Amino acid sequence: MTTITIPAPVIEDAPAVRARPASPVRDVASIAGRALRAVPRELESVIPPIFIALFFFIVNIGTLQHITENNIKSFDIKAFMLPTAILIGVTGVSRAGSLVLDIQDGYLDRLLLTPVRRLAILVGHMVADVAIACMLTIPILVLAVIIGVHIEAGIVGAVAFVLIAALWSLAFAGFGYAIALKTGNPAAVNSAFLLFFPFLFMTSSYVPRGQLSGWLDTIAAWNPVTYLLEGLRSLVTTGWQWDSLLKAVLAIAGVGVLSMSLCLAALRGRTRRG
């Protein structure tokens, strides 16, 4: 075999660096920063949710405006449909698919070889998810205002609306992360989307709760998304209704506790060294 000698660059006498554990905040910010930097290169994961949300928003208004506004007194279909459209957009948006790729590419091992806190790997991705969910919500909200939706709770209410939607996105994303960490399989992660249908459609997403038939109303009563929708709608249609908002936050917390418990168990399993 031919031996090739390559002139070696001189390593200068710079002082040696000293590795040390970074702060928890820096760990999370580093992982979140990487996840957010990837977004412009993966617009295919951001554009479709916005498109789908806008599509359903516009089509549902066109389909249901006459039948609802003519039959339900002082009903505003645009204001009613806005939270539904937003939830359709942000539910299931997460970096769980990227985490699967990290597992498959071995990059998760590279992260685990560093002193980064294991939890920070997960939280960093989720922080990025919240930011992305906010970015998805804002254009839909702006469009709604343009077509005549008036947000009764004002600017601060609009901010609260965006944050609540983003928190819901995060709570739901926990299921995707749990599946990603448990299986390392992209197809399995996509199957988390199946949860989307009962959550989003067996509730008051298209008509007010009082218009639902018996069995669906019963299911809707147990569906946390019902209370989430009612909380968001209250910000748009009536202003600050604290009991509705509290129920919405509790609904998110309930789903979040379940999804994050699954997620943390999967993280422990994935990073277990035994």
Place this chain on the structure above:
Amino acid sequence: MNPTETSIRAEGLVRRFNGTTAVDDLDLDIPRGEIYGFLGPNGAGKSTTVRVLCTLLTPSAGRAVVAGHDVADEPEKVRLRIGVALQEAALDPKQTGVQLLRLQGRLYGLSTSEIERRLYDLARLIDIGDALDRPIATYSGGMKRRLDVAAALVHDPEVLFLDEPTTGLDPVSRARMWEEVRRLNRELNMTIFLTTQYLEEADELADRVGIINDGRLVAEGTPAALKRSVGNDVIVARLEGRASGAAREEVERVGGVHGVEVHGEEMVITATDGAATIGAVAVALDGVGTVRHLTLRTPTLDDVFLELTGNRIENESERAQHSDYNELVEVGQ
């Protein structure tokens, strides 16, 4: 343990997976500043050993201390002091090389100025030019390997683990990697634990070599000492058809022959003075069959492995690739 004296120590290290023992009662004692070659065929337990030593796996039994810290009890302290390039380059193809190295630096707690300084050093070390600013997905295999090593070096580790760093690389990239390994060891006194299935690589780079087979360390020493243990010279006879027992007996009777191993058509003969013995071996074989090739060469680590386990590490194509490197004399028959 004084970390200035010993970088890696394993005592009775065992790692099992669902009843299968991948690493079995492994003892290692690697001083600071040594390049230790960990040689063995695929599936011998090399990568599992690395994953235990670098804290990705806990030992099933025994213990290991790396850079002064127990891998099971103080994995966080071990991680601060080691750099690891695993068997498959563990990179995020969507980041650029610079982004990946900066993120590594941040996760190791380096300040911005420290990260920029290391980036400057590492960019020159791995020498991939402007490609550092391109997405890693556009890199060649060799560039990915070099970037992977750079990522392992961001925090200036005391101990560097390289798990088959040249597997899949072309000869130029392989030579370049060897040069980088030597330089890291020479200029930074870095301890390097290098697993490989390439005999030539272990021979060229390692101060000492440990040979692992079926999870057990079967030999350890300097490459020269290991090869000396086989004999001074090796004569390889390739016969027409399988070597018979009679042929073996004839060769064993030749003066100066240490030992004879028969593998199908190949007969491997160790001798004190190969040049003086090869003629007599040719005559002995001429009486019992047809000899296609008779080769005299110095012993390789593969001969050591063969003597210890009865099998070769290298496959045929690798032997053909490396044959010109080791041969002294080849006689066509």
